[in-house]
Amino acid sequence: MELLLPEFGLVIFQSIAFLLLMFLLAKFAWKPILAAIKEREKSIDEALSKAELAKQEMARLTSQNEELMKSARAERDLILKEAKTLKDSIINEAKTAAQTEGAKLIEKAKIEIENSKKAALAELKHQVSSLSLDIAERVLRNQLQDKATQQDLVANLLKDVELN
Amino acid sequence: MDCSHVFEFKVKRLIVVFTLFLAFFSVTPAAFAQVDTAQVTEGSHAQPAAEKKFDIGKFALHHIADSHSWHVIGHTYIDLPVILYTKAGVVNFSSADFTTLEDGKVVRDDEAKVVVERNGQRFVKMHEKIYYASDVANEHGQFVNLDEKHHATNARPLDLSITKNVCTLFLSIIIILVVFLNVAKGYRTNKGKSPKGIQSWMEPIILFVRDDIAIPNLGHKYERFMPYLLTVFFFIWFNNMLGLVPFLPGGANLTGNIAVTMILALATFCLTVFNGNKYYWKHIFMPDVPWWMYIVMVPVELFGIFTKPIALMIRLFANITAGHILVLSLICLVFVFNSLYIAPISIAFAVFIGGIELLVAFIQAFIFTILSALFIGMAIDDHH
Numbered sequence: 001m002e003l004l005l006p007e008f009g010l011v012i013f014q015s016i017a018f019l020l021l022m023f024l025l026a027k028f029a030w031k032p033i034l035a036a037i038k039e040r041e042k043s044i045d046e047a048l049s050k051a052e053l054a055k056q057e058m059a060r061l062t063s064q065n066e067e068l069m070k071s072a073r074a075e076r077d078l079i080l081k082e083a084k085t086l087k088d089s090i091i092n093e094a095k096t097a098a099q100t101e102g103a104k105l106i107e108k109a110k111i112e113i114e115n116s117k118k119a120a121l122a123e124l125k126h127q128v129s130s131l132s133l134d135i136a137e138r139v140l141r142n143q144l145q146d147k148a149t150q151q152d153l154v155a156n157l158l159k160d161v162e163l164n
Numbered sequence: 165m166d167c168s169h170v171f172e173f174k175v176k177r178l179i180v181v182f183t184l185f186l187a188f189f190s191v192t193p194a195a196f197a198q199v200d201t202a203q204v205t206e207g208s209h210a211q212p213a214a215e216k217k218f219d220i221g222k223f224a225l226h227h228i229a230d231s232h233s234w235h236v237i238g239h240t241y242i243d244l245p246v247i248l249y250t251k252a253g254v255v256n257f258s259s260a261d262f263t264t265l266e267d268g269k270v271v272r273d274d275e276a277k278v279v280v281e282r283n284g285q286r287f288v289k290m291h292e293k294i295y296y297a298s299d300v301a302n303e304h305g306q307f308v309n310l311d312e313k314h315h316a317t318n319a320r321p322l323d324l325s326i327t328k329n330v331c332t333l334f335l336s337i338i339i340i341l342v343v344f345l346n347v348a349k350g351y352r353t354n355k356g357k358s359p360k361g362i363q364s365w366m367e368p369i370i371l372f373v374r375d376d377i378a379i380p381n382l383g384h385k386y387e388r389f390m391p392y393l394l395t396v397f398f399f400i401w402f403n404n405m406l407g408l409v410p411f412l413p414g415g416a417n418l419t420g421n422i423a424v425t426m427i428l429a430l431a432t433f434c435l436t437v438f439n440g441n442k443y444y445w446k447h448i449f450m451p452d453v454p455w456w457m458y459i460v461m462v463p464v465e466l467f468g469i470f471t472k473p474i475a476l477m478i479r480l481f482a483n484i485t486a487g488h489i490l491v492l493s494l495i496c497l498v499f500v501f502n503s504l505y506i507a508p509i510s511i512a513f514a515v516f517i518g519g520i521e522l523l524v525a526f527i528q529a530f531i532f533t534i535l536s537a538l539f540i541g542m543a544i545d546d547h548h
């Protein structure tokens with residue numbers, strides 16, 4: 001039974017020593033240790049959540065890039081298509097313009113040719129008439145030089161002409 | 165003649181088995197074992213063949229008890245100071261004064277046969293307790309009055325001696341302080357980095373106390389009680405392990421001393437009572453039962469306030485003391501059988517039990533701490 005009876009001296013020493021130990025440890029060990037552990041856990045948590053955020057940001061950026069790429073591609077296709085239609089229309093326009101211009105030129109040339117022809121023909125007619133007048137004059141002059149024959153002729157003519 | 169040998173052997177074996185049996189259970193019977201074995205020893209005194217008997221109960225109890233000197237090895241002792249608060253003021257002297265010289269050899273007295281006189285007062289030491297000496301010696305030369313159970317009935321001065329347990333207490337406090345101030349230094353030098361050295365040994369245990377003991381039982385208010393829980397955990401654990409060391413720095417049975425466990429339990433009791441909120445006290449004085457049940461419930465609940473810390477006190481004390489008695493008894497088998505051939509068996513068992521004791525050292529620290537946290541948690545719990 002003696003074991004179950006606390007000795008006064010040890011009770012006193014234990015109380016003082018334990019309280020002192022607790023005070024010293026609390027102030028110089030537990031406080032900084034627990035604070036440091038907590039701090040470290042916080043920083044680890046923060047780093048992890050930051051990494052998660054960065055990952056999300058990365059995914060967001062990637063999808064955004066893809067989106068951009070897609071729209072850019074679509075725009076490029078659109079521009080190409082527009083350019084093609086534009087080109088086609090320009091070519092067509094040029095073609096028709098050339099055609100009309102050509103036709104106009106041809107028309108003009110034709111008129112010119114006609115005019116020239118007409119002028120040439122008129123000139124020709126004029127020349128032919130003057131030439132024929134000349135010839136006729138010369139012929140007449142020749143024939144009129146011989147009065148006897150002229151008389152005959154006139155007589156022949158008069159013979160034909162009966163005074164009716 | 166042969167028959168008497170067989171009988172002798174059987175008696176010895178009975179003593180061993182009985183002592184072991186008692187040692188396995190609690191300490192109260194083990195304390196009685198001293199009386200029982202003493203009676204058996206006395207009984208065997210009647211037999212003329214009996215030599216000087218080895219009293220295993222007395223041996224074990226002597227080793228687990230506190231002492232005024234610290235046994236080093238063989239006949240070498242460290243004599244510790246005796247400090248007494250007497251009717252005539254404080255008296256101090258060395259415990260080496262309780263010795264006599266017999267045939268040139270120093271004989272250490274623990275049977276109240278040597279009287280030390282200081283300040284006109286006379287002191288004797290019996291079973292490591294100091295008494296005011298009687299004026300005359302009794303028939304055995306002891307300066308004490310004995311009752312029928314051989315306990316001294318003399319008055320005792322207030323004994324504030326630096327005993328073996330007090331020495332171990334100081335030593336363990338120094339060890340704990342050195343270890344944890346170093347750990348704290350580690351957190352300063354490796355700020356924000358992974359722990360190094362002793363810091364990485366202690367951090368998992370500190371986290372264990374925090375995450376598995378404090379937080380589940382105390383909830384969000386755990387931080388206020390962390391210093392107490394950590395201190396009590398490491399104090400018990402370090403001292404349990406120190407008690408398992410059989411030679412000088414260890415060897416004392418500090419956490420198996422009722423005074424020490426009483427103060428630890430008292431600390432938990434005070435924290436529980438002073439931190440108890442209105443729900444806690446309402447639960448005790450006005451439990452949710454019909455009013456006529458209060459006659460039974462209130463005394464039971466009031467009683468419970470005290471039984472919880474008392475259970476803490478007894479549990480730690482009994483477990484550690486029983487472990488010490490068990491190891492001592494196993495080692496003593498050699499002397500009980502009076503044969504060296506028992507040594508391998510006894511050492512094998514002692515090593516096995518030592519391993520278990522190492523586990524028990526941790527488990528008891530854990531149990532004391534988790535129950536303290538549980539009791540405090542019950543007192544501060546506020547969601548009803």
